[in-house]
Amino acid sequence: MLPPGGRISGARLARLLGSWQRGGARQCSTDLAAAVKLLVADGRLPVGTRLPSERELTEALPVSRTTVTTALDQLRAEGVVESRRGAGSWINGPVGAGGGITGGDDTLIDLSRAAPPALPSVRLAMDTAMAAMPEHLASHGYDERGLPLLRQRIADRFAARGLPTSPDQIVVTSGAQHAWALVLRLFAGPGDRVLVEQPSYPNALEAVRASFAIPVPVPMLTDGWDVDGYEAAVRQAGPRLAYLIPDFQNPTGLRMPSEAREALSAVLRKTRTPLVVDETLVELALDEREAPLPMAAFGGDSVVTLGSASKSHWGGLRVGWIRASRDVVHRLLSTRAATDLGTPVFEQLVLAALLESPEAVLRPRRAEARIRRDVAVEALRQHCPQWSFEVPAGGLAVWCALDGPVSTRIAVVAQNHGLRLVPGSRFAVHGGCEQMLRVPYTQPPEVLREAIGRLGVVAASVAGTGFPADADLAAPVA
Template identity: 80%
Template sequence: MLPPGGRISGTRLARLLGEWRRSGARQGSTDLAAALKLLVADGRLPVGTRLPSERELTDALPVSRTTITSALDQLRTEGVVESRRGAGSWINGPVGAGGGITGGDDTLIDLTRCAPPAHPGLRQAMVAAMDQMPEHLGSHGYHERGLPALRQVIADRYTARGLPTSADQIVVTSGAQHAWALTLRLFAGPGDRVLVEQPTYPNALEAVRAASAIPVPVPMTDDGWDVDAYEAALRQVGPRLAYLIPDFQNPTGLLLPSAGREKLVAVLRKAHTPLVVDETLVELSLTDEPMPLPMAAFGGDLVVTLGSASKSHWGGLRVGWIRASAEIVHRLTSTRAAIDLGTPVFEQLVLTDLLRDPEPVLRQRRLEFAAQRDVAVQALAEHCPQWNFKVPAGGLGLWCTLDAPVSTRIAVMAQNHGLRIVPGPRWAVHGGCEQMLRVPYTQSPEVLREAIGRLGVIAASVAGTGFPADAELSTPVA
């Protein structure tokens, strides 16, 4: 019995693969197999996807039939692809120990997730939460809006940032991605246009597509958000919704200043287009400069704000929230039961404890991230001097401009050097960003130096200049 799944055309697969072949490489089948494994690991070729025939792939890429056959043979050996005579080939399973992309190899460095480990203070908050659990065990445990105490401390945090907020304006969710999915369900339906930044967070794009809506990119400039471009897009496309990350934008790290916020909200208000603001990184300013007011301070009920503890505290908490008008909150909670029945009580108690006095933890986190950012900046200057980037004032990653459109090649080759990194096109709506690469600095300084050292070796190889004479990888790579 064949697994369920759609079929991908040769043309579509070729577009996803991008520039997969290394310059001067003789073993094209190895490069092609590695590129296909990257698509599987990134989720762009889900399990069950039916692959084009070898003849169709030969025409679409184009490469020899021998190269296609050899690449598929490699993937069959590793269990990534399965084939059956008369039925074709399909993605059989996630890339794991056989493929070397995921699994238990402790030599692998993962730069795909811009997320830090938990802060040491989290354990104490968990102990405090456990002490409070008995008083909740006698209730049903379902809280569609979230625990009142947590909603209040989140509201107080907004008020302290200059945006008066009540607990009735807060809905607790299971992370910011869940918050975005709930908001999309409320505002957008099949065929609706949703304005997004280009580049932007890939999972946000996937959520738009999962809602059968259509993401419409508005390109960012080197300095940030082009208000005129948004005005033109609003006029030409008539979007149902707009999604922005104005605070240390992911992946660029840019911060939208107050004047820009006011102008952009005015343009959206004129078009009667609701704005969803993702503030996942807002607490991670790495300078002493005051932060701009939240976007909702300029847009009122027009703006729905998403927040999360994943970057500031720990992604494993899986607690986020929505701040909106009381009317929108009511609509959100009325429709939430179709997706879930509330966020786990224990995790809410943990975050409540952390947010009662958040500054000590946040201050320490910011110092750690600033030091790691500086390590990454120094290592890139040493190992990848041909790359350009702006040092961000906050956030968790560096958005690098490469010396050539080779982002996908680097991501493919990185697997053979015990490294995982997201290629630039993943941040774009319809491809592009091939000359861009995000380098997170959420790892320890030692791991960052090692990872960027490997990137330097890979970049030199992809550029066709060969390996640096003094290049050494301190960790053996199979």
């Protein structure tokens, strides 16, 4: 069976490719293959798109038939293109989370996921959870709120951070992404506008689009959040909802100071705009600084807070939570059954065990992340000295300003050097951020050194290449 998708004409593909030739005649086929991969990585050649015939493409570019054939052979070998006799060729390899072609080499060093492996404490917590399971096996196992023990411990963690919270303000979910989807379902509908940071977490943006709402970007300043920009955006866009990551923002790593939290909360309260705060990275403070109070301490009942164990403990647990007013919790629970019937009991018991003495678990995680951050910073300064960045005070990644708009090109070329990366454009609402690149430091130190050494080679190879002027990278997404 052939994949669904429309056919692109040779003339249209030639326009998209633009000035794709970078080297001499001997490198022509390699340049053509690389240019097609750029279009796939940027989403302008979606999976399933039927390609023109070799003859049509030869006439449209124009190049020799040998050049086209060799380029297609290379793309087929890499899994980007698939062909069948009598059926033609089509795009086979989707752009994955790393901005590379999925289905490729599993030996790639993955710098696409800012998520660390589990600590030994997770294994010990699993033993505790297994011992506690028998008392739950006699029940039906469904609980749309979450286990009382886990909700109490999550509430206690909020209280320890200066935000008094009761267990009936907590709903346990299957990760923060699931929590965000539930909140979107409650607050926003088709055509509604949702204020988001620019840049922001790609999966959060995709969730907004999946709900048929419209993400409205508010650009971040180099040193943080533009409160005046949010006030203008609220006035002009009339959003139903705002979504922020104030603690070690993904991808910039910035943390919002108390003054900005108070001012921004006042702007949103004045217009009665609900605020959803993503605290997935809040526990990963790596420098000894006094932490600001949670946003809900400033915004009150108008703030819904999302949390997760994925960054602080282990993504494989798939346990998150929502903290909200009792009224919002009631409304969430009344609609949850349409999407799921609760979070798995065993995983909840594992997290409850981890939260029994939370600091004993989190101290080793922070120490590990601090070492890896310092290794990444040192390696970036050594191998990519032409880039600039701020050393993050927390979180799991460095947000680098490149020496040109080459982020997607770096992500594509990096595959040939055994790296998987996310181009900066994935963090933007309507494209852009091509001069930025997120470099996570979640790999072991020796792997990080090797990966960033390779990244330096990639950066040098594409320095100053940029994009064709007619590549249409800023096409809006509805």
